[in-house]
Amino acid sequence: MNTLVEYINQFGSIDNQTNEKLLNYLKLEQLQKDEYFLEAGRYCNRIGFIKKGVFRIFFIDKDGNEITRYFLSEKQFIVDLSAYNNKTLASDNIQSLTESEIIVLDRMSMDTIPTFFKEWNNILHKITENALLEKMHHRSNLVNQDATAKYVEFLKLHPNLVNRIPLGYLASYLGIKQQSLSRIRKKIIRP
Amino acid sequence: MNTLVEYINQFGSIDNQTNEKLLNYLKLEQLQKDEYFLEAGRYCNRIGFIKKGVFRIFFIDKDGNEITRYFLSEKQFIVDLSAYNNKTLASDNIQSLTESEIIVLDRMSMDTIPTFFKEWNNILHKITENALLEKMHHRSNLVNQDATAKYVEFLKLHPNLVNRIPLGYLASYLGIKQQSLSRIRKKIIRP
DNA sequence: AGTCGTTTTTAACAAATGTGAAATAATAAT
DNA sequence: ATTATTATTTCACATTTGTTAAAAACGACT
Secondary structure, X not given: OHHHHHHHHOOOOOOHHHHHHHHOOOEEEEEOOOOEEEOOOOEOOEEEEEEEOOEEXXXXXXXXXXXXEEEEOOOOEEOOHHHXXXXXXXXXXXXXXXXXXXXEEEHHHXXXXXXXXXXXXXXXXXXHHHHHHHHHHXXXXXXXXXXXXXXXXXXXXXXXXHHHOOHHHHHHHHOOOHHHHHHHHHHXXXX | OHHHHHHHHOOOOOOHHHHHHHHOOOEEEEEOOOOEEEOOOOEOOEEEEEEEOXXXXXXXXXXXXXXXXXXXXXOOEEOOHHHHHHOOEOOOEEEEOOOEEEEEEEHHHHHXXXXXXXXXXXXXXXXXXXXXXXXXXXXXXXXXXXXXXXXXXXXXXXXXXXXXXXXXXXXXXXXXXXXXXXXXXXXXXXX
């Protein structure tokens, strides 16, 4: 559980007593490769913090294709935020791409923690805002670059991820076909 | 000034006394067409709320091209959020595309308002989160669709904007060349 | 080692988008 | 009105990416 506490501590400090209490509201869960943390069409009543593993967030477009929105790995939160906030049905699927361990916060925990840990909401807001800004920036850069530039940028931003995710999912994230990605990879190795 | 107060009221109510005080911290500004609210490379120490007008947010990519991140119009906030939060130099330019009126909140106001209006920060957080989620969603959909689909979707989402912004900026937002957009528009009118 | 199932690569061709330059249309200025 | 300026469209051709299908490479399992 300490992974989450350490992470939170970067944004605002937690005293020992609060730390103690906090632990009662955290649950550790294991997920197998390919298992779902959340399926589109269901309600999203919990938030996960990735201790170990890689996840992909994807949705099904109008033609039935799985479109990868982004990948998340260690020390990041997984949640369909708009579904969680508005208590509407999730539009995103969240699937584990590896064996993984997550720390789970259900809605009850999320509502209770602020009663004894006043800074919680502020910290979460800050984290959320930063995460959204970062994702938006990354996503923005996928709109105005050609396929090669997008792949090269992904390599630079996530050097550790490329070997942990199937290329088909990566192609979908970059907005290109897997065959195109394959072609580009070949071109880059021997230009 | 009431535009902003009305808008805020949707998220959490303001009593008359607070409303009164709040007005002291708001400034109305006029901008000419093409004038900048914020230039990249400067500090961003204020937030604007659009009362009238359309703005584009854009940055300069490594090849020197102006890339439109998005358009904002009435009842939306303009700010380079990450530059504002972290007090770093702005990477985005915010330019008025029409004559416009904005309600300006400088950093001093933003810091003082929460002292007499406790809900302020929560309301702002909620608005920010929603805005970021919406923009991310829109931006996401620009990655995995072909040029025609992207333009059609833009028409559906922002029917009132198309006639207020130069097509070159729109093409940049969609991640295509202006000539391609022109070609697509022709195809759509007489398919 | 061998088989099955999945992922990744390859190839040939089709379709979409980019490029550069010029023509036209629309807007602003005089 | 006329000119100058800017925005938009058009065109011919180059390049990139998509499509379809098949082959090759990889991993899991006996």
